Amino acid sequence: MTDPATSPWQSAEAVWTSSERAVEMVRAIAGAPEALVGQTPKDLVWRKNKARLYRYRRDVPATRRTPIFLVLPLINRAYILDLRPGASFVEYLLGEGHDVFLLDWGIPGDEDRAIDLTTLITRYLPRAATAARRAAGSDRLTVLGYCIGGVLATCFTALNPDVARNLVLLTTPIDFSDAGQFGRMTARGTFPVDRLAETYPVVPGLLPDIGTKLLSPLQSTVGTYARLWDRLADPAFDVSAWQAMYRWVNESVPFVGAAYRQWIVEFYQDNRLARGTLEIDGRPVRLADIRCPVLNVAATADRIAPRSTTSAITRLIGSDDRSEELVEGGHVGIVVGRTASRDLWPRVGTWLGQHD
Amino acid sequence: MTKPDGSVPPTDPFEVWRQIYDANERAWSAALEKVMDEPAFAEQSGKLLETFLSAQKSVRDNMRQYLEAVNLPTREDIARLGELVVGIEEKIDQLDDRLAAIDEALRRPAADGAE
Numbered sequence: 001m002t003d004p005a006t007s008p009w010q011s012a013e014a015v016w017t018s019s020e021r022a023v024e025m026v027r028a029i030a031g032a033p034e035a036l037v038g039q040t041p042k043d044l045v046w047r048k049n050k051a052r053l054y055r056y057r058r059d060v061p062a063t064r065r066t067p068i069f070l071v072l073p074l075i076n077r078a079y080i081l082d083l084r085p086g087a088s089f090v091e092y093l094l095g096e097g098h099d100v101f102l103l104d105w106g107i108p109g110d111e112d113r114a115i116d117l118t119t120l121i122t123r124y125l126p127r128a129a130t131a132a133r134r135a136a137g138s139d140r141l142t143v144l145g146y147c148i149g150g151v152l153a154t155c156f157t158a159l160n161p162d163v164a165r166n167l168v169l170l171t172t173p174i175d176f177s178d179a180g181q182f183g184r185m186t187a188r189g190t191f192p193v194d195r196l197a198e199t200y201p202v203v204p205g206l207l208p209d210i211g212t213k214l215l216s217p218l219q220s221t222v223g224t225y226a227r228l229w230d231r232l233a234d235p236a237f238d239v240s241a242w243q244a245m246y247r248w249v250n251e252s253v254p255f256v257g258a259a260y261r262q263w264i265v266e267f268y269q270d271n272r273l274a275r276g277t278l279e280i281d282g283r284p285v286r287l288a289d290i291r292c293p294v295l296n297v298a299a300t301a302d303r304i305a306p307r308s309t310t311s312a313i314t315r316l317i318g319s320d321d322r323s324e325e326l327v328e329g330g331h332v333g334i335v336v337g338r339t340a341s342r343d344l345w346p347r348v349g350t351w352l353g354q355h356d
Numbered sequence: 357m358t359k360p361d362g363s364v365p366p367t368d369p370f371e372v373w374r375q376i377y378d379a380n381e382r383a384w385s386a387a388l389e390k391v392m393d394e395p396a397f398a399e400q401s402g403k404l405l406e407t408f409l410s411a412q413k414s415v416r417d418n419m420r421q422y423l424e425a426v427n428l429p430t431r432e433d434i435a436r437l438g439e440l441v442v443g444i445e446e447k448i449d450q451l452d453d454r455l456a457a458i459d460e461a462l463r464r465p466a467a468d469g470a471e
Contacts, residue, residue, distance in 0.1 A: 184398045223381065
């Protein structure tokens with residue numbers, strides 16, 4: 001008698017089912033660039049060059065006094081904090097009664113080659129913050145920065161201590177003395193940053209993206225598709241959620257050469273911010289000048305901004321009110337992953353409620 | 357054919373690929389990450405990048421020289437125009453900031469007088 005488990009019919013059926021799944025997989029990947037993202041309604045409040053400041057619409061007036069000013073990283077699309085309904089930090093903050101502003105840096109072109117971090121901190125951020133304060137009719141803001149956006153927010157807050165009522169930092173590297181693999185890859189004498197900035201007025205987004213993928217080379221490439229393969233077998237799997245995230249991961253943003261050079265040399269190689277030697281437009285950036293309440297959020301499995309880089313802020317600032325939250329997950333996962341709505345968002349929400 | 361542990365090897369090629377990945381992923385990842393964590397890897401990748409950038413720069417320079425020779429605007433020429441617009445916008449912003457500061461200074465005495 002033929003064993004049913006090894007019968008030719010059973011094998012043919014398995015191949016057929018798998019082939020269907022493979023077609024679904026190709027469809028999911030091909031449809032990702034069209035995935036709907038950043039759907040929460042918003043209005044343009046201010047603009048300068050490519051940068052845009054948006055204010056998210058509320059059905060009812062805000063119940064919290066202090067507006068939130070979100071400062072996003074330069075190398076990622078801003079919709080990560082408003083990925084899709086149900087997976088949106090912005091949506092959560094609106095639900096908690098906050099007035100939410102988001103600063104999107106936009107996509108730089110060759111004409112922006114002279115725009116370095118100093119320009120962003122002294123000419124863009126102060127004006128965007130003023131526009132947010134005017135629109136909200138509030139003297140102070142809760143400045144919330146994510147990754148490099150957190151570094152910009154930190155420098156801005158240190159130089160303009162009257163603007164921030166609170167500072168919230170999500171996976172923000174401050175001390176680069178032990179910056180992990182990124183630190184080794186960008187070390188002086190190893191990484192040709194001058195040649196890079198000289199060759200590219202705007203560094204293609206692919207380059208920092210390759211650096212990130214090298215942190216976990218197999219999982220961030222083949223692993224992505226292997227996981228998709230498994231999840232497609234689950235009838236409850238939400239393909240559109242996967243597509244939104246896949247779209248974000250693959251839509252990298254170019255980094256202006258001058259800003260990139262400053263980022264690598266002054267932060268990674270010289271570690272000027274933590275050492276207190278950073279100067280922006282001739283003004284020293286002293287972390288001790290940050291006297292507002294600060295919430296610093298780190299991720300347990302963050303290889304982009306490891307804990308060795310993020311935890312220094314709490315000992316270097318001048319504020320007495322300083323808290324640190326350690327959230328289970330990776331650099332992006334804690335902000336928008338499946339557990340974000342149960343873990344990170346309520347923790348930040350509770351802290352904001354206590355510091356409104 | 358049944359394996360010694362009693363399981364049946366898959367005949368579905370997709371499942372074979374998945375099983376190979378599952379069986380080796382941890383070991384391969386660990387090996388790759390170990391290599392990439394070495395300073396020697398960072399050094400080599402830096403050299404590779406430098407070589408690529410030299411080639412890229414040479415292509416860009418040649419293209420610029422060619423376009424200049426045939427009297428066509430180069431990428432830099434067009435970027436320079438955009439840069440001028442960005443500079444003008446900054447000037448307008450600076451004027452706007454000054455006007456706002458003057459406006460505030462003018463309002464302040466009026467408000468103080470009303471008190």
